[in-house]
Amino acid sequence: xxxxxxxxxxxxxxxxxxxxxxxxxxxxxxxxxxxxxxxxxxxxxxxxxxxxxxxxxxxxxxxxxxxxxxxxxxxxxxxxxxxxxxxxxxxxxxxxxxxxxxxxxxxxxxxxxxxxxxxxxxxxxxxxxxxxxxxxxxxxxxxxxxxxxxxxxxxxxxxxxxxxxxxxxxxxxxxxxxxxxxxxxxxxxxxxxxxxxxxxxxxxxxxxxxxxxxxxxxxxxxxxxxxxxxxxxxxxxxxxxxxxxxxxxxxxxxxxxxxxxxxxxxxxxxxxxxxxxxxxxxxxxxxxxxxxxxxxxxxxxxxxxxxxxxxxxxxxxxxxxxxxxxxxxxxxxxxxxxxxxxxxxxxxxxxxxxxxxxxxxxxxxxxxxxx
Numbered sequence: 054x055x056x057x058x059x060x061x062x063x064x065x066x067x068x069x070x071x072x073x074x075x076x077x078x079x080x081x082x083x084x085x086x087x088x089x090x091x092x093x094x095x096x097x098x099x100x101x102x103x104x105x106x107x108x109x110x111x112x113x114x115x116x117x118x119x120x121x122x123x124x125x126x127x128x129x130x131x132x133x134x135x136x137x138x139x140x141x142x143x144x145x146x147x148x149x150x151x152x153x154x155x156x157x158x159x160x161x162x163x164x165x166x167x168x169x170x171x172x173x174x175x176x177x178x179x180x181x182x183x184x185x186x187x188x189x190x191x192x193x194x195x196x197x198x199x200x201x202x203x204x205x206x207x208x209x210x211x212x213x214x215x216x217x218x219x220x221x222x223x224x225x226x227x228x229x230x231x232x233x234x235x236x237x238x239x240x241x242x243x244x245x246x247x248x249x250x251x252x253x254x255x256x257x258x259x260x261x262x263x264x265x266x267x268x269x270x271x272x273x274x275x276x277x278x279x280x281x282x283x284x285x286x287x288x289x290x291x292x293x294x295x296x297x298x299x300x301x302x303x304x305x306x307x308x309x310x311x312x313x314x315x316x317x318x319x320x321x322x323x324x325x326x327x328x329x330x331x332x333x334x335x336x337x338x339x340x341x342x343x344x345x346x347x348x349x350x351x352x353x354x355x356x357x358x359x360x361x362x363x364x365x366x367x368x369x370x371x372x373x374x375x376x377x378x379x380x381x382x383x384x385x386x387x388x389x390x391x392x393x394x395x396x397x398x399x400x401x402x403x404x405x406x407x408x409x410x411x412x413x414x415x416x417x418x419x420x421x422x423x424x
Contacts, residue, residue, distance in 0.1 A: 081372040087129045096184040096354050100130045104348045106159035107145060108136040109335070112291035113314055114203075117369040122362035126355040134346045140288045141244060142167050143414065145340065149176040158349035160338045165201065165245045166406030168336035172198035173407070178339040178346060185353045191375035194334075200353055203335040204371035206390040206398055207242070207249035210312045211235075212297065218324050223304050225328040228281055230257035240293050240305030243286040245270075245417040246406050247407040249306050249331035250277070252399065256329055266402035270413060274420045286421075297323060306330075310370040313388040325388075330398040332390050335372075 082089075082098070108115050115136045123134040139145070142162050148155055160177075162168040171177050177198040180187060187195045194201035209226045215237070216222035223235050226249055242248025251268050254276040260269070279285075285302045287293035290311040296302050298321060307325070315321035337356060339349035340356070355362075357376060367373050367381050372389040380391055390398065406413070 069245060082129060086125075092129060092355075092358060096351050096381060097130050100132050100348050100351055101388040102345055102348065103133045103135055103150060104158045104345050104352060105135045105156050106349075107142070107157040107161055107354070108138045109140070109142050109163040110203075111136075111138040111140070111289050112311075114290060114310065114370055115373070117335065117366055121366040121369070122356060122359050123352075123371045123415075125205035125359050126352060130348070130351060132345075132351075134352075138289075143410070146171060146176065149174070149340070152341065154344075155340050156344065157340055158343040158345040159352050160340055161202070162199070162338065163333065164401065164403065164406055165199070165334045165336050166401075166403035166408075167246065167410060168199035168338050169403060170198075170410055171338065172196070172205055176341055178341055178349075180339070180353065181350045186357055189357050189377055191377055194375040196393035199335045199336040199338045200357070202337045202356060202374045203370070203376045204332065204375065204390050205335070205372050206309040206327060206330040206332050206394065207247065207306050208309045208312060208327055208330040208398075209304070210307040210323055210325050210392070211298070213324050215303050222324070224326045226253040226306060226326075226330065227257040229253055229304065229306070230276065232280060234290045235304060237283070237303035238285045239280060239283050240285050240287050240296050240307070242293075242306060243288045243421075245413050246410065247331075247333050247401075249329075251417075252331050252401075253306065253329070262329070262399055265399065266405050267409075268405065270416050274416070277420070294319075294321070297321065309388060309390060310372050313371045314369070317388075317409050327394040327397040330390075330394075332400045334401075334403070375394045407409070 119134065127133055137157065145155065145160060179197050187200060190200060209228065211223045211225055228235055229239050241250050245251050251273040252265060252271065254273040255265060255269060256274060258276040285296055287296060290308055293305065293307055294311055294315050312323060312325045316323045337353055339346055343349050360379060363374060363376065363379055371385055373381050373389060387393060
């Protein structure tokens with residue numbers, strides 16, 4: 054190849070690159086941050102308005118997404134993300150059952166079983182696989198309606214001022230029920246899903262890990278009766294951290310990412326144990342008749358494709374999504390629901406919760422109101 058031909062090729066290549074940058078600029082896309090090869094225009098261009106999403110987490114987890122993946126989504130598409138914190142996802146099911154219009158175009162479910170149930174009831178849109186690259190997720194972490202997101206653990210958490218890690222301290226969720234060795238108020242999640250409340254009760258009552266599911270709810274509630282006077286109930290991650298900070302509880306079950314933030318970033322004197330923690334897989338989906346369904350599908354795609362945003366998010370919340378080849382920093386290993394931590398913990402039975410969520414909630418709420 055002569056020098057003149059090489060020079061001509063360079064000129065053509067430069068011209069093409071400038072043309073692509075100009076096209077991207079015209080569409081609002083920063084091609085250096087969101088290259089077409091990774092963020093296809095067929096999925097992300099032409100969107101507008103806002104996307105209101107049902108947020109099952111709230112607090113720092115919402116802020117973590119707003120400053121990472123969702124901010125990138127807005128930069129790419131111009132669509133603004135608006136979180137609507139709903140602590141109990143059954144609110145969506147009630148609205149859908151009664152035919153009420155939902156304001157959300159994206160749904161977060163705290164557990165995989167809840168998303169399965171919503172899909173089985175016909176309340177979700179099918180994932181558009183031509184736009185949402187579900188093949189980039191690990192096998193078994195998606196179906197026609199839901200994608201796995203934010204794997205977490207409901208871990209035993211305790212005050213190290215009261216029980217230093219160098220001495221005798223709580224080390225297993227069953228220790229929640231040993232008020233003689235570990236006296237004090239216990240912070241437990243006020244819903245029977247996602248919080249290891251029933252599982253810990255059954256384990257403390259002698260049920261082995263391999264016979265935990267299906268949950269014997271009556272037996273679990275009877276065991277919970279033994280510590281009912283020592284329980285402080287929480288409904289949100291920020292709330293439980295405040296309860297620990299104020300001294301209203303000394304031990305309890307907390308979502309692993311919240312404990313991570315409190316202990317490593319907020320200076321809280323807390324430690325966790327993964328022994329018999331319960332691993333939960335959250336889920337995202339798009340509801341039927343969503344007001345901005347196209348943006349909802351694109352948000353699912355963004356969650357999978359934005360690897361830089363995912364790495365930033367996991368550094369804040371330690372809730373990984375099973376994206377092929379993504380991984381996580383080694384220094385987060387003590388806090389991530391994987392590896393040795395996962396071996397110590399118990400994977401929740403999503404099928405059980407999918408089939409029994411409504412009945413389970415009724416039983417649990419009736420017990421809460423009883424003396």
